[in-house]
Amino acid sequence: xxxxxxxxxxxxxxxxxxxxxxxxxxxxxxxxxxxxxxxxxxxxxxxxxxxxxxxxxxxxxxxxxxxxxxxxxxxxxxxxxxxxxxxxxxxxxxxxxxxxxxxxxxxxxxxxxxxxxxxxxxxxxxxxxxxxxxxxxxxxxxxxxxxxxxxxxxxxxxxxxxxxxxxxxxxxxxxxxxxxxxxxxxxxxxxxxxxxxxxxxxxxxxxxxxxxxxxxxxxxxxxxxxxxxxxxxxxxxxxxxxxxxxxxxxxxxxxxxxxxxxxxxxxxxxxxxxxxxxxxxxxxxxxxx
Numbered sequence: 001x002x003x004x005x006x007x008x009x010x011x012x013x014x015x016x017x018x019x020x021x022x023x024x025x026x027x028x029x030x031x032x033x034x035x036x037x038x039x040x041x042x043x044x045x046x047x048x049x050x051x052x053x054x055x056x057x058x059x060x061x062x063x064x065x066x067x068x069x070x071x072x073x074x075x076x077x078x079x080x081x082x083x084x085x086x087x088x089x090x091x092x093x094x095x096x097x098x099x100x101x102x103x104x105x106x107x108x109x110x111x112x113x114x115x116x117x118x119x120x121x122x123x124x125x126x127x128x129x130x131x132x133x134x135x136x137x138x139x140x141x142x143x144x145x146x147x148x149x150x151x152x153x154x155x156x157x158x159x160x161x162x163x164x165x166x167x168x169x170x171x172x173x174x175x176x177x178x179x180x181x182x183x184x185x186x187x188x189x190x191x192x193x194x195x196x197x198x199x200x201x202x203x204x205x206x207x208x209x210x211x212x213x214x215x216x217x218x219x220x221x222x223x224x225x226x227x228x229x230x231x232x233x234x235x236x237x238x239x240x241x242x243x244x245x246x247x248x249x250x251x252x253x254x255x256x257x258x259x260x261x262x263x264x265x266x267x268x269x270x271x272x273x274x275x276x277x278x279x280x281x282x283x284x285x286x287x288x289x
Contacts, residue, residue: 002099005058005070007050013060017070018042020088024278026069028087028124029116034143034277036220036256045085046072059103061089061096068092071100075108082111093123094130101131105287112286119279128283137282140266142274144257149250149273156240161248162197162209164189169199173206177227183211196221196252198244200237205229208237210245214254221249222258226265233264242272 005013018039021027032042049056049072059071069089075082082104089096104111115133117124162170171185178184188195194215200208212223226241228234249257260280261269270276 001062002059002071002096002103003062005060007047010046010058013067013070014043014046016067017046017086017088020069020090021086024118024120025123026088026090026121027118028084028121029118029280029282030085031118031141031277034141034258035145035275036143036258049085056085059100061099063092069096071096073104075111080108080110080112081114082108083114084116087115087124089123093121094127097124097127097131109287112284114282114284116280116282119281125281131285133283133285135281136284137260137280139260139262139280140269141277141280142259142261142266142269143277144246144259144272144274146250146255146257149246151247151250156244158201159240159244160199160201162192162199164192167192169201169206170197170209170211173199173209173227173229174211177225177231181225183224196245196248198241198248200241208234208241210238210241212245212249212257214249214252218252219255220258221254221256223260233262235265235268238265239268239272242269246272 021032021042024031024033030037046058049058055076056072056074060067061069061071068091071087072085073082074085104113115128117128119125160166160169167189171189174185174188188197188211195211195213197211198209199206207229209227210223211225212221214221226238228237246257259269259274
């Protein structure tokens with residue numbers, strides 16, 4: 001049974017729920033065992049749900065009188081976009097998800113649901129497959145912690161840092177790669193001061209690019225993409241761009257770098273000192289009227 005959780009009830013369940021989100025076989029993304037987020041972060045984010053009553057809710061899943069998990073979700077009405085902030089169920093995920101889908105279908109009949117799942121959460125994956133969710137992304141969740149970073153002399157004259165003044169170098173290579181990405185050239189150029197964007201040039205032609213968002217007081221960064229002029233992975237370009245990215249972020253005092261990475265570059269990323277948190281799967285489904 002699903003029940004809406006009142007703010008006054010939150011504290012009595014917070015320890016149980018935190019224990020669930022720390023176990024990949026029970027939880028969803030974003031994960032809290034990545035060495036970045038803390039229990040205090042979890043508590044703050046949970047209480048923040050009540051600051052946005054028109055957008056977020058927390059539901060608890062109970063069997064009899066025993067709480068087995070909870071679901072914290074966000075809904076953006078203008079976009080019919082629904083995403084889970086936590087979906088942590090200790091037992092009987094299939095039943096909990098069945099009830100959640102019915103609840104959402106009645107409340108937001110045109111919603112498009114997005115949910116990220118660790119591959120260790122077999123119960124969740126089986127339930128999503130059963131309900132014909134579409135797998136739209138599968139990647140490695142890699143994290144680089146700069147506290148142990150040892151900067152080595154690195155010089156690659158073919159790499160330039162992108163600003164508003166030379167943004168066209170990046171725009172040339174990002175245009176054919178952006179497809180349906182949220183971060184289009186237009187959005188990135190408007191927000192360029194909050195990004196680290198590097199381009200690999202040869203004879204004045206952009207051949208590859210890497211771009212990372214910098215946030216949370218410049219303590220955190222996340223690589224959102226790597227573009228190649230011919231859309232083919234090139235390890236030499238990628239390695240040089242990533243090494244320069246690490247050096248630049250270290251100088252900026254960034255503490256952690258997140259990278260949802262592909263199979264083809266995973267070996268190199270681990271060699272450069274990233275920690276693999278696990279494999280991430282993103283599923284989606286759109287309800288029809």
